[in-house]
Amino acid sequence: MRRSEFDRAVADEFGARGSSLISDLVLSELGGRTPADALAAGTPPRDVWLALCAATDVPASRRYGVGRVEPKRR
Known part of the structure; x- marks a missing residue:
């Protein structure tokens, strides 16, 4: 998971509440650390995403493969 995919996944799952979760929720x-601190320290975005999902009870069906942009159709 890239950082841009992490950001999309957070926005899709948590909406406007996402930015406060990233900066305020200590896990x-x-x-x-907060997710923002963990990312700044070099923790892989996938690990941060999974920790955030576990802490906020995101169902497993919405944890994997999120944040990816759909490939362009030709």
Whole structure:
């Protein structure tokens, strides 16, 4: 997962609330850091996304493959 895919996934799943979750929610799975701090420290976006999903009870069906842009049709 790229950072841009992470950002799209957060926006799609959490809407306007996403930015506050990223900056304010402290997650033990990320070493007691917020998602923003973990990303800044070099934690892979996929790991941050999965920790955020677990903490906010996002169903497993919406955790994988999100954030990807649909390929352009020719």
